[in-house]
Amino acid sequence: MKTTRWSDLRERLRAQAPAKPPAEADVFWSEFKARARLAPQPAPESEPAERWRALAPRWGLGLAAAAAVVLAVVFLPHGAALGNRIRSLEVVASHTGVIILNDTASRGTILWVTGLDSGSGNGG
DSSP states (O other), X not given: OOOOOHHHHHHHHHHTSOSSOOOOHHHHHHHHXXXXXXXXOOOOSSXXXXXXXXXXXXXXXXXXXXXXXXXXXXXXXXXXXXXXXXXOOOOOSOOSEEEEEEETTTTEEEEEEESOOOSSSSOO
């Protein structure tokens, strides 16, 4: 195995050094701006207001799901309040399934609604 000495490495690095020193900051940025004008950047695809309008149905579905969970917990019979059990739930939005997990050891409940459809037609 061949080992590299520091003096050899130093000489190799000097040989690879740039031929001319780097430009001053003012010169560099003026050249950069001139080159940037030659390659114009495309305009943004959509304005922020349009993005918020696209997200509104998803936020609405999320709020509806959260409200459904809160209402289910509030209107459970008082006897079931000790165990926090959800026995049934109706989800108005289009979805693929509802999973209700009741853990008796921790007296907790997990409600998972899968495949919520925002109705916007973009697969969201």
